[in-house]
Amino acid sequence: MRIAKAIAHAGLCSRRDAERWIEQGRVAVNGTVLVTPAHVVKPGDKVTVDGMMLPETEAPRLWRYHKPKGLVTSHKDPQGRKTVFEALPEELPRVISVGRLDLNTEGLLLLTTDGALARHLELPSTGWLRRYRVRAHGRIGQADLDKLARGMTIDGVHYGPVEARIDRAQGGNVWLTLGLREGKNREVKRLAEALGLTVNRLIRVSFGPFALGDLASGQVSEVKQRVLKEQLGAKLTAELGLSSENQRLRAARGQRKS
Numbered sequence: 001m002r003i004a005k006a007i008a009h010a011g012l013c014s015r016r017d018a019e020r021w022i023e024q025g026r027v028a029v030n031g032t033v034l035v036t037p038a039h040v041v042k043p044g045d046k047v048t049v050d051g052m053m054l055p056e057t058e059a060p061r062l063w064r065y066h067k068p069k070g071l072v073t074s075h076k077d078p079q080g081r082k083t084v085f086e087a088l089p090e091e092l093p094r095v096i097s098v099g100r101l102d103l104n105t106e107g108l109l110l111l112t113t114d115g116a117l118a119r120h121l122e123l124p125s126t127g128w129l130r131r132y133r134v135r136a137h138g139r140i141g142q143a144d145l146d147k148l149a150r151g152m153t154i155d156g157v158h159y160g161p162v163e164a165r166i167d168r169a170q171g172g173n174v175w176l177t178l179g180l181r182e183g184k185n186r187e188v189k190r191l192a193e194a195l196g197l198t199v200n201r202l203i204r205v206s207f208g209p210f211a212l213g214d215l216a217s218g219q220v221s222e223v224k225q226r227v228l229k230e231q232l233g234a235k236l237t238a239e240l241g242l243s244s245e246n247q248r249l250r251a252a253r254g255q256r257k258s
């Protein structure tokens with residue numbers, strides 16, 4: 001569909017108005033400002049007017065999911081192992097995950113309907129703390145764990161500062177809590193190995209403001225739109241189409257249709 005028609009369809013204005021807005025540089029598709037109305041939009045394109053998503057776009061939804069161990073965080077596994085997406089409750093729409101958890105990692109995995117939201121939340125620059133409970137074989141003192149606070153380079157990969165504390169010893173294992181902001185591939189296991197520990201259980205207990213809490217293994221729980229907006233802040237809320245103005249327009253369109 002041509003861009004001006006898509007904007008008019010969303011109930012914002014007439015096609016002619018939309019063409020004028022495009023000439024005025026107020027319309028962007030996937031982050032690129034349009035200079036001509038001769039543009040065709042495809043399903044899934046992110047269209048914004050004055051930085052606000054078109055109201056017909058579904059608002060992004062976010063779920064907390066308690067990932068059980070033994071599931072691959074991928075839509076298809078070449079080795080045929082069961083994936084998170086095959087195991088999700090059937091009532092969920094098509095979702096993508098915010099980052100990944102390793103096969104045997106358990107705990108909080110965020111799921112969303114929106115690719116832009118997922119990409120934003122998994123960026124290290126978002127700066128959200130990811131907290132893990134870790135059971136590892138071996139012994140360590142707090143002084144050695146504190147080395148993680150300065151960041152560490154292992155096999156040429158630099159890992160940023162990590163908060164770490166010892167919770168308790170249990171037989172030949174220790175339980176630790178680690179808080180990190182980057183989420184690099186196998187980060188917890190690599191850091192533990194560098195300290196002489198072997199991780200044998202890994203549970204993510206929080207991701208930014210969202211906590212695993214008492215969500216049972218395999219269960220999902222949707223984050224309310226109000227909470228999502230509060231946590232994302234005003235700018236991102238507008239960019240992702242979660243603003244109350246967009247919701248008002250969406251609701252008005254729904255009423256007109258019925």
Ligand code: URA
Pocket residue numbers: 100101102103105185186187188189190202
């Ligand atoms: N660190 C790891 O080593 N594995 C995970 O799944 C997450 C963080």
